[in-house]
Amino acid sequence: MTNDINEPTALDYAAGGGLLSRRMLLGTIAASGGAMAAGLAVPHRAGAQGVVPEWVTVAGHRARGYGMPAEAEAPVQRAIIEPWQDVAPEFSLSGTPLQRLRGTITPSGLHFEVHHGGRPDVDPDQHRLMIHGLVDRPLQFDLNSLERYPMVTATHFLECAGNSLVNAVMPEPLQAGCDVIHGLLSNSEWSGVPMSVLMDEAGVQPEGKWVVAVGSDGPSLARSIPIEKIMEDGILALYQNGERIRPEQGYPMRLLLPGFEGNMNVKWLTSLWVTDAPAHTKHESGEYTEILADGSSVKFTFAIGVKSLITHPSATMTMSGPGFYEISGLAWSGVGKVARVEVSADGGASWADAELVEPVLPRALTRFRMPWQWDGSPTILMSRAHDDTGALQPARPDWKARYHPSNFLHYNAIQPWNVTAEGEVQNVYL
Amino acid sequence: MTNDINEPTALDYAAGGGLLSRRMLLGTIAASGGAMAAGLAVPHRAGAQGVVPEWVTVAGHRARGYGMPAEAEAPVQRAIIEPWQDVAPEFSLSGTPLQRLRGTITPSGLHFEVHHGGRPDVDPDQHRLMIHGLVDRPLQFDLNSLERYPMVTATHFLECAGNSLVNAVMPEPLQAGCDVIHGLLSNSEWSGVPMSVLMDEAGVQPEGKWVVAVGSDGPSLARSIPIEKIMEDGILALYQNGERIRPEQGYPMRLLLPGFEGNMNVKWLTSLWVTDAPAHTKHESGEYTEILADGSSVKFTFAIGVKSLITHPSATMTMSGPGFYEISGLAWSGVGKVARVEVSADGGASWADAELVEPVLPRALTRFRMPWQWDGSPTILMSRAHDDTGALQPARPDWKARYHPSNFLHYNAIQPWNVTAEGEVQNVYL
Numbered sequence: 001m002t003n004d005i006n007e008p009t010a011l012d013y014a015a016g017g018g019l020l021s022r023r024m025l026l027g028t029i030a031a032s033g034g035a036m037a038a039g040l041a042v043p044h045r046a047g048a049q050g051v052v053p054e055w056v057t058v059a060g061h062r063a064r065g066y067g068m069p070a071e072a073e074a075p076v077q078r079a080i081i082e083p084w085q086d087v088a089p090e091f092s093l094s095g096t097p098l099q100r101l102r103g104t105i106t107p108s109g110l111h112f113e114v115h116h117g118g119r120p121d122v123d124p125d126q127h128r129l130m131i132h133g134l135v136d137r138p139l140q141f142d143l144n145s146l147e148r149y150p151m152v153t154a155t156h157f158l159e160c161a162g163n164s165l166v167n168a169v170m171p172e173p174l175q176a177g178c179d180v181i182h183g184l185l186s187n188s189e190w191s192g193v194p195m196s197v198l199m200d201e202a203g204v205q206p207e208g209k210w211v212v213a214v215g216s217d218g219p220s221l222a223r224s225i226p227i228e229k230i231m232e233d234g235i236l237a238l239y240q241n242g243e244r245i246r247p248e249q250g251y252p253m254r255l256l257l258p259g260f261e262g263n264m265n266v267k268w269l270t271s272l273w274v275t276d277a278p279a280h281t282k283h284e285s286g287e288y289t290e291i292l293a294d295g296s297s298v299k300f301t302f303a304i305g306v307k308s309l310i311t312h313p314s315a316t317m318t319m320s321g322p323g324f325y326e327i328s329g330l331a332w333s334g335v336g337k338v339a340r341v342e343v344s345a346d347g348g349a350s351w352a353d354a355e356l357v358e359p360v361l362p363r364a365l366t367r368f369r370m371p372w373q374w375d376g377s378p379t380i381l382m383s384r385a386h387d388d389t390g391a392l393q394p395a396r397p398d399w400k401a402r403y404h405p406s407n408f409l410h411y412n413a414i415q416p417w418n419v420t421a422e423g424e425v426q427n428v429y430l
Numbered sequence: 431m432t433n434d435i436n437e438p439t440a441l442d443y444a445a446g447g448g449l450l451s452r453r454m455l456l457g458t459i460a461a462s463g464g465a466m467a468a469g470l471a472v473p474h475r476a477g478a479q480g481v482v483p484e485w486v487t488v489a490g491h492r493a494r495g496y497g498m499p500a501e502a503e504a505p506v507q508r509a510i511i512e513p514w515q516d517v518a519p520e521f522s523l524s525g526t527p528l529q530r531l532r533g534t535i536t537p538s539g540l541h542f543e544v545h546h547g548g549r550p551d552v553d554p555d556q557h558r559l560m561i562h563g564l565v566d567r568p569l570q571f572d573l574n575s576l577e578r579y580p581m582v583t584a585t586h587f588l589e590c591a592g593n594s595l596v597n598a599v600m601p602e603p604l605q606a607g608c609d610v611i612h613g614l615l616s617n618s619e620w621s622g623v624p625m626s627v628l629m630d631e632a633g634v635q636p637e638g639k640w641v642v643a644v645g646s647d648g649p650s651l652a653r654s655i656p657i658e659k660i661m662e663d664g665i666l667a668l669y670q671n672g673e674r675i676r677p678e679q680g681y682p683m684r685l686l687l688p689g690f691e692g693n694m695n696v697k698w699l700t701s702l703w704v705t706d707a708p709a710h711t712k713h714e715s716g717e718y719t720e721i722l723a724d725g726s727s728v729k730f731t732f733a734i735g736v737k738s739l740i741t742h743p744s745a746t747m748t749m750s751g752p753g754f755y756e757i758s759g760l761a762w763s764g765v766g767k768v769a770r771v772e773v774s775a776d777g778g779a780s781w782a783d784a785e786l787v788e789p790v791l792p793r794a795l796t797r798f799r800m801p802w803q804w805d806g807s808p809t810i811l812m813s814r815a816h817d818d819t820g821a822l823q824p825a826r827p828d829w830k831a832r833y834h835p836s837n838f839l840h841y842n843a844i845q846p847w848n849v850t851a852e853g854e855v856q857n858v859y860l
Binding site: 025053055056057058059060061062063064065066067068069070072073076077078080081089090092093094100101102103104105106107108109110111113115117118119120121122123124125126127144147148149150151152153189190191216217218220238239241242243244246247248251252312320323324325326328357359361367369371 | 455483485486487488489490491492493494495496497498499500502503506507508510511518519520522523524530531532533534535536537538539540541543545547548549550551552553554555556557574577578579580581582583619620621646647648650668669671672673674676677678681682742750753754755756758787789791797799801
């Protein structure tokens with residue numbers, strides 16, 4: 001490298017702490033264009049390679065039926081999160097390693113898990129879905145019969161209502177990675193039958209206002225869903241990222257309610273009971289109800305709030321010295337599209353708009369990116385998202401003020417990352 | 431079911447052979463809306479289920495680090511295609527089982543393979559990428575150094591220039607599935623560093639008009655690429671569907687040239703040599719050059735032509751009796767977006783526009799869907815795609831007339847599927 005990273009030329013700053021104009025992301029054939037051409041050198045750390053690698057000198061492996069990641073990527077796994085004391089061991093969780101991933105699609109093998117009774121071994125030939133209750137024609141479906149129905153395809157995130165709970169309830173910030181702190185969040189391309197088509201065939205009666213969805217797992221997880229949401233964009237999801245839904249995500253079929261908290265997207269779906277009122281199952285009344293500061297409870301909170309997270313760099317990472325970095329992260333909202341993401345590299349003193357990677361889809365993860373020239377001094381990185389309803393991601397004190405200290409549900413506060421002079425990235429509260 | 435599939439009511443036809451208006455795809459809460467409410471019954475074949483399934487009565491499995499498809503899905507594999515006689519066994523191919531998939535994303539484990547020398551075991555720590563030749567600053571990168579660069583994310587298809595070759599050269603239509611006939615086609619979300627950023631840092635000299643890309647595999651597969659394409663939208667791809675690129679797709683890094691024939695997207699990329707003229711490597715002159723009808727050769731054919739394929743139903747499938755079906759398929763073009771897909775259910779006598787599933791992205795697979803009421807009589811299903819440059823997918827006789835009988839490259843003709851009275855779906859030529 002001929003460039004001196006300590007004296008970059010022709011820099012175009014957007015905010016404090018070294019945030020650069022998004023124009024610095026644009027490479028052009030003109031030598032004057034682009035962050036790198038402007039002298040933002042990255043140390044390549046690429047030693048001379050004197051010999052032809054051994055693998056170039058031999059014949060490689062033949063084609064195989066189903067591929068797997070490279071052996072060197074074996075450490076890229078979901079973080080197994082041990083359940084807290086008073087929960088049965090079958091209540092198991094694993095977090096997506098967001099800090100190891102790029103783009104927006106979550107590989108199906110790394111999609112987060114929250115199982116109230118473990119992952120059942122469902123026999124797809126024996127599995128049935130029943131639509132009953134306040135309908136003109138009760139219906140029962142097997143997997144094959146659904147293959148002839150109209151199918152839609154849409155990319156949507158799923159987030160557990162309890163995601164980021166350690167930041168919500170721990171008095172001191174936990175020093176762990178995005179997989180442990182924020183990993184109950186994933187994004188997939190789902191394909192399946194529109195719920196409205198199945199409900200029309202069954203013929204929902206006028207007094208049918210709610211649908212109680214029940215899963216075919218040990219606890220028979222059950223949630224009450226307003227009929228309006230079922231008809232608006234509910235999907236009986238049969239495929240995930242092109243192939244059949246994985247066992248962890250409800251094989252052979254799950255309910256998908258775009259933007260609603262994870263557990264309402266009932267896995268291993270076996271029954272849709274049309275009723276005139278919610279069932280107040282223990283899963284909705286006892287496990288997924290927030291307690292407000294005044295001690296009152298929020299009966300039903302369905303949609304995930306607007307939220308964002310810087311994944312690169314993030315806690316447990318160590319930066320490789322001063323110079324150019326691209327800050328990269330994810331933003332999402334359960335009520336619409338991400339409209340804007342702001343990034344601060346000086347602890348919130350100044351903010352600049354990040355670039356949103358197209359296509360920005362409703363109720364789907366959106367990748368944002370921001371060029372940054374780190375001068376090597378300690379600082380704090382933050383991101384805050386706005387959605388197209390005008391909602392803004394709150395700061396932690398504002399979120400905490402709304403809820404009872406014990407509440408850990410629907411935590412969507414700003415995540416600050418502290419960067420030390422040594423380049424260590426740490427979880428902090430602001 | 432109370433509906434009589436032989437006497438559907440309130441049907442709205444769009445063309446011959448039972449093609450229905452796309453409005454029949456819309457389910458609404460009004461009992462009059464939607465194909466199913468209109469009486470398009472699907473036989474559910476769902477026998478009574480008298481007992482609680484065993485799996486609901488026991489605790490399920492705990493969370494695991496990396497998930498896999500359900501055991502019942504084990505048959506969903508890539509089709510291993512044996513190389514023809516005069517090719518080394520290391521020249522191995524496998525086809526994506528398009529007839530078993532839905533949506534548009536190809537699961538990374540099922541992405542097609544074409545390896546000229548097999549799949550190498552590349553050590554990511556030892557791998558290097560060099561940019562050299564007509565540049566001001568020759569550069570060498572290791573995998574870690576690239577993590578600090580700006581990264582873009584985009585969904586693009588890859589198709590082998592030899593895809594569908596059996597339809598191109600076999601005198602009689604091969605009776606095989608989409609995996610064998612058309613499976614050298616996949617679609618992924620790719621993330622990586624824009625080539626323009628790396629080229630700007632190297633400083634391409636005015637006489638640098640071509641880039642020779644070389645792979646780190648046994649044959650050192652090499653292709654010459656116009657510098658304009660490299661700078662316009664070339665990507666050094668490091669991630670595929672969120673995680674590190676799979677070994678079959680070039681781990682740890684490959685060149686991605688959106689819309690260009692598969693082999694030019696050089697896998698296991700190790701060298702980018704900027705030159706003033708193409709290198710005429712054997713892979714471009716000897717293996718990927720089409721012969722025209724008059725015996726002349728096409729020196730360079732880079733972009734994949736506009737093409738479409740009905741995947742549901744398709745050859746080797748047997749339909750489960752008369753009644754409602756959704757015809758579903760894929761369309762794509764290497765030069766832009768799919769603008770329109772027409773479907774015929776009467777062997778081309780009449781056509782109707784299919785619905786394109788949003789978002790329709792440039793140089794990416796687009797899913798199309800068309801409601802169909804099959805009356806049980808023999809017929810032929812076809813689809814033809816238009817792209818936003820005005821190009822139309824050709825019929826097989828028109829395609830064959832352009833090339834020498836031996837040519838099997840860039841076959842993009844219409845695929846007719848013959849449906850017998852017994853519901854068998856067969857490959858035919860028209």
